[in-house]
Amino acid sequence: MDGIFVDILKRDRWVVLTSLLIVAALAWAYLINMALDMGAMGNMGAMAGQMKPWTLQDGILMFVMWAIMMLAMMLPSAAPMILIFARVNGNQRDKGNAYVPTIIFAGGYIIVWTAFSLFATAAQWGLQYAALLSPDLVSTSVYLGGGLFIAAGIYQWTPLKQACLKHCRSPLEFIMHHWRPGARGAFRMGLGHGAFCLGCCWSVMALLFVGGVMNLIWVAVITIFVAVEKIFPYGAWVGRVTGCAMIAAGIYLMA
Numbered sequence: 528m529d530g531i532f533v534d535i536l537k538r539d540r541w542v543v544l545t546s547l548l549i550v551a552a553l554a555w556a557y558l559i560n561m562a563l564d565m566g567a568m569g570n571m572g573a574m575a576g577q578m579k580p581w582t583l584q585d586g587i588l589m590f591v592m593w594a595i596m597m598l599a600m601m602l603p604s605a606a607p608m609i610l611i612f613a614r615v616n617g618n619q620r621d622k623g624n625a626y627v628p629t630i631i632f633a634g635g636y637i638i639v640w641t642a643f644s645l646f647a648t649a650a651q652w653g654l655q656y657a658a659l660l661s662p663d664l665v666s667t668s669v670y671l672g673g674g675l676f677i678a679a680g681i682y683q684w685t686p687l688k689q690a691c692l693k694h695c696r697s698p699l700e701f702i703m704h705h706w707r708p709g710a711r712g713a714f715r716m717g718l719g720h721g722a723f724c725l726g727c728c729w730s731v732m733a734l735l736f737v738g739g740v741m742n743l744i745w746v747a748v749i750t751i752f753v754a755v756e757k758i759f760p761y762g763a764w765v766g767r768v769t770g771c772a773m774i775a776a777g778i779y780l781m782a
Contacts, residue, residue: 540610540613540614540617543609543610543613543629544606544610547602547603547606547609550598550602551598551599551602551603554595554596554598554599554602555599557595557599558592558595558596558599558741558743558746559743561592561741562741562743565741581652581655586648586652589648589651589652590644590648592741593643593644593645593647593648593651594640594641594644596644596746597640597641597643597644597732598637598640599746599750600732600746600749600750600753601640601724601753603750603754604695604724604750604753604754604757604758605633605636605720605724607698607758608636608695608698608701608720609629609632609633609636611698611699611702612629612632612702612713612716613629615702615706616629616632616713627709627710627712627713631710631713631714631717632713632714632716632717632720633717634717635713635714635715635716635717635718635719635720635721636717636718636720636721637717637721638717638718638721639717639718639721639722639724639725640724640725643725643729643732647732647735650736651664651736651740654666654671654736659671660736663739663741663742664736664739664740664741665736665737665738665739665740665742666736666737669780669781670781671736671737672736672737672777672780673776673777673778673779673780673781674777674781675733675734675736675737675777676734676737676773676774676776676777676780677773677774677777677778678730678733678777679730679731679733679734679770679773680769680770680772680773680774680775680776680777681770681774682730682770683730683766683767683769683770683773684767684770687726688726688727688730688766689763690726691723691724691725691726691727692727692756692757692762692763692766693763694720694723694727695720695723695724695727695757696757696758696762696763701719701720701723702716705719705720727756727757728753731749731752731753732749734749734773735749752769756769
């Protein structure tokens with residue numbers, strides 16, 4: 528009987544991992560297809576509503592783009608936490624407690640980044656309205672670009688950043704201290720982890736306006752940096768050192 532439970536637990540983890548990989552792959556496929564379509568048009572701004580006032584359709588399109596981009600960028604680094612939740616949740620089921628689908632926890636996490644996508648869409652609209660973004664959705668102001676780099680670099684050293692990063696780097700510790708039973712508890716846990724993740728990464732996401740919102744190389748670089756910072760050994764120090772480089776880049780741009 529114990530062997531059956533172990534097999535079920537392993538199967539559940541593989542199902543969760545495969546699902547995460549598929550969703551992330553589909554999100555990246557969408558971004559690549561969208562970037563190719565924009566490039567084929569010869570003017571990314573035309574599709575993004577850059578050269579004319581935004582319509583409701585433009586706003587929805589940009590919101591969807593940001594939401595899918597956040598899935599593509601954040602799911603890889605969130606995978607360890609989601610897998611730990613699935614494992615602990617499976618153990619709870621083995622003890623006779625109520626089983627909660629992992630998607631409920633992941634859904635809470637995704638909602639936080641979807642809310643951020645709404646804010647990012649509004650920020651993009653404001654920057655385009657102020658003519659601070661080029662048709663390729665890149666900052667046209669050295670002061671905006673430099674300021675975002677410097678702000679992101681300074682934030683890397685703040686206590687708030689480090690506290691949020693600690694929760695992201697310690698998924699088992701997060702589960703132990705924030706465990707809530709039932710579907711509502713799992714959803715709240717997902718929201719909580721998403722909030723810590725947002726507190727860790729929001730300033731780096733703002734750098735998309737510097738390197739290009741649809742510059743997929745820049746998007747990939749930020750994705751890798753977030754994953755290294757949250758998952759790999761010495762990731763916290765990698766973040767601090769990179770923060771110094773961000774400050775230097777910002778000063779260079781504005782000089």
